[in-house]
Amino acid sequence: MLRIGLTGGIGSGKSSVAQMLKDLGAVHIDADLVGHASYISGSDGFKKVVRAFGEDIIGNDGEIDRAKLGPLVFSDPNNLSILNAILHPIIYEMIKVELDKMDNHENRVSVVEAAILIEAGWQSLFDEIWVVDAHLENVLERIMDRNKVTREQALERVESQISSEERNSHGDVLIENNGGLLELEKSVSNLWNDRILESGA
Numbered sequence: 001m002l003r004i005g006l007t008g009g010i011g012s013g014k015s016s017v018a019q020m021l022k023d024l025g026a027v028h029i030d031a032d033l034v035g036h037a038s039y040i041s042g043s044d045g046f047k048k049v050v051r052a053f054g055e056d057i058i059g060n061d062g063e064i065d066r067a068k069l070g071p072l073v074f075s076d077p078n079n080l081s082i083l084n085a086i087l088h089p090i091i092y093e094m095i096k097v098e099l100d101k102m103d104n105h106e107n108r109v110s111v112v113e114a115a116i117l118i119e120a121g122w123q124s125l126f127d128e129i130w131v132v133d134a135h136l137e138n139v140l141e142r143i144m145d146r147n148k149v150t151r152e153q154a155l156e157r158v159e160s161q162i163s164s165e166e167r168n169s170h171g172d173v174l175i176e177n178n179g180g181l182l183e184l185e186k187s188v189s190n191l192w193n194d195r196i197l198e199s200g201a
Contacts, residue, residue, distance in 0.1 A: 002109045002196065003099055005125060007117040008132030009161050011139035011146075011154075013177040013184060017132050018113040020188040024196075029098055031091065031114035038090045039064055048086045053079070088120040096125060109196055118170050119162055128195075131171035133164050135178050 004026070008014035022028040039045035041062045049064060050057065053072055059065035073080045095112055102110050111130075114122065123129060134142075136158070143154035161167075168174055173191060177184050 001099075001103050002128070003126045004109065004111045005117050005122065005129045006111050006113045006132070007115060007129065007167065007171075008175075009139065009164060009167065010115070010157050011142040012132040012134050013142075014113060014115065014132045016181065016184060017130075017175060017177070017188055018111060020185055021109075021111045021192070024189070024192045026109040026111040027102055029095060029110065029112045031095065031112055031117070034094050034098075035087065035091050038087050038094060045087055045090045049083065052082055052086060084120070088116075088122075092120070092122055092125065095122070099125065115161075118167050123170060128172040129170055130173040130175060130191075131168050132175045132177055133168055134176065138178050 004021070006014060006018055006021070008017075018028055018030075039049050041064075046064060049069070053069065057064050057068045057072070059068070069083075073083045095114075099110055099112070112126070114120070117123070117129070139158060140151055140154045143149065143157060144151060147154070147157075149157075173195070175184075175187055175191070177187075
């Protein structure tokens with residue numbers, strides 16, 4: 001099975017590419033959903049996060065309340081580093097388990113959609129890293145339209161991530177998304193034909 005790690009910055013169109021690859025026949029794993037499962041009540045991640053940030057982050061349902069945890073970690077880079085150090089290795093292992101299961105079921109292509117793939121150092125999980133990128137102005141327009149924020153707020157979100165140049169330097173495949181959905185769909189379809197079908201993956 002070919003294991004593709006798909007990443008890209010906010011507003012790049014990464015999720016659109018993931019859906020297109022899924023429609024073409026790839027098995028899709030969303031690392032965000034795995035991340036949420038990494039600290040469900042009773043899990044090792046849950047215990048470590050509560051130990052680090054206190055029982056006040058537990059909601060009435062017994063789960064960690066992201067609305068309480070979020071302000072603690074996103075207002076303090078040190079706290080964010082602590083949370084990442086706890087959860088990234090756990091998420092890595094959870095994704096690895098899922099990929100190994102897929103190998104056993106003879107799936108041809110898997111795509112793991114992960115915004116923080118490079119930052120978390122998960123490259124070793126994959127045969128190829130595909131990066132979705134777009135010009136800054138296109139990214140800002142998408143964020144402003146989708147999230148209903150100002151240009152300055154959109155720019156802050158972009159600048160909170162690693163640079164496009166750094167992310168792109170890790171990619172085996174770079175997907176430029178500066179046009180419409182049809183243009184993006186054509187690019188993804190061509191990649192699928194060239195790298196998946198013709199290679200016999």
